[in-house]
Amino acid sequence: MPELPEVETVVRGLREPLVGRRITAMWHDWQRSIHSPAPDEFAARVTGQLVRSLGRRGKYILIHLEHDTLVIHLKMSGRLYVAAADARHEADRWVHVRFDLDQGQLRFSDVRKFGRVYLTSDVAALLSHLGPEPLGDNFTxxxxxxxxxxxxxxxxxxxxxxxxxxxxxxxxxxxxxxxxxxxxxxxxxxxxxxxxxxxxxxxxxxxxxxxxxxxxxxxxxxxxxxxxxxxxxxxxxxxxxxxxxxxxxxxxxxxxxxxxxxxxxxxxxxxxxxxxxxx
DNA sequence: CCAGCCCCCTGTCGGC
DNA sequence: TGCCGACAGGGGGCTG
CATH class of the missing domain: 1.10.8.50 (Helicase, Ruva Protein; domain 3)
Structure with a gap:
């Protein structure tokens, strides 16, 4: 269900709570939610990185870190939100990946488990299969x-x-x-x-x-x-x-x-x- | 290469 | 009331 407008709205809403935060740990309970690299390497690499900015490409959410980009596709039922570490949220029962931050947590909730998270130093290569952005100048x-x-x-x-x-x-x-x-x-x-x-x-x-x-x-x-x-x-x-x-x-x-x-x-x-x- | 189809998942809803 | 199949739809992968 999340298409370009929904993903764009998510990105806009996450900028304020995420930019400037530092990732201190990563947790997951569903292997397949993590596309690449493998969970151990993913966690080791993402930990310690600062969130610099957020962007979007097609239906992919781009969270630019110091050395890598955290890429997230919500597919059908994915939801992303930031909450205080001790705060409960209605979608918590379907959280399958979580990033602890120096302030709060970024939670990835996904009822149908179709969504995927990626960590890459080369976003262009990862998303090279995508056509032009329909709202951009390349869409002629x-x-x-x-x-x-x-x-x-x-x-x-x-x-x-x-x-x-x-x-x-x-x-x-x-x-x-x-x-x-x-x-x-x-x-x-x-x-x-x-x-x-x-x-x-x-x-x-x-x-x-x-x-x-x-x-x-x-x-x-x-x-x-x-x-x-x-x-x-x-x-x-x-x-x-x-x-x-x-x-x-x-x-x-x-x-x-x-x-x-x-x-x-x-x-x-x-x-x-x-x-x-x-x- | 192209087009059609299955599958991954779970929650919800209509029919019996 | 409870069970069951259909449906929701993004996209990877397989087949003819």
Whole structure:
């Protein structure tokens, strides 16, 4: 669930409590939460390092230390928060990795255990598979169009590929496609130049709107301060199956595309003509 | 290379 | 009430 807007909100919320802190110890109770290096080396290397700054790349949280970067991916249910060492938190029962600080603790809670932590001295190499940041200058219309050429997979599936654009997930893919009036199951290569240009713009709008509302708290996601994001209250289609389209009143439809629940308005996002209109 | 599918995990919810 | 399967969806890995 945490996509770019949620991860960005987490990073913003962690800057204040984390920058300037020093890591004094590391604890874990689930091996697989630690991607690399191996837990012993991880703990030895991370201990003693000062937190210099925080950043984000795609859906990855970057905690820049003196000599390494602590990289964290929340996947579906990860949560990160800083608490006083003796303070209890509602998500504590799912904490699988913890970093003790000179003041407080950074806790990584993860119900489904899909999340991963990494420690690396070369972030660029670790994340070299990622495409451009959709809100950055490298995300060009020309590059976006080029990435749609010759692809017959569904446009939604293409938007979810992180090597194409970094940070887009199921929710904001649906929202961007609705805003652009493009049916999610259309082959990527079937988009016209003007449709691609429109989608490039609405993708950025959907993500930016998500950041402004501090992310979507649908079930597990919370801001580091424990509060809920409000982005879910501003969705056009996600999570609104069988409800009226906010733009035309037609009933929002839910189908599966790329093995994911996919929401769209059959009126605002029509299936292209000509092609196999089954039934 | 590409596209489709399974799997990793646990909590929640609908159906019987 | 309790059990069970479906579903949630990021992304690595395998297959045809």
């Amino acid at each position: 219309i020309a590059g976006f169009r080029e990435g749609l050429r010759e692809r017959k997979l569904a446009i939604k599936a293409r938007l979810l590929q992180q090597e194409f654009v970094a940070g887009v997930g199921n929710i904001y893919a649906d929202e961007a496609l609705f805003r652009a009036g493009i049916h999610p199951a259309r082959p990527a290569k079937s988009l016209t130049d003007s449709e691609a240009t429109r989608l490039h713009r609405t993708l950025r709008e959907a993500l930016q709107t998500g950041i402004e509302h501090e992310g979507a708290s649908i079930n597990w996601y919370r801001k580091p301060d424990g509060g809920k994001g409000q982005s879910q209250n501003h969705f056009f289609v996600y999570g609104r199956p069988e409800q009226p389209c906010l733009r035309c009143g037609a009933q929002i439809n839910k189908i599966r595309v790329a093995q994911r629940g996919t929401h769209f308005c059959p009126n605002c996002q029509p299936e292209p003509p000509a092609r196999a209109a089954k039934s």
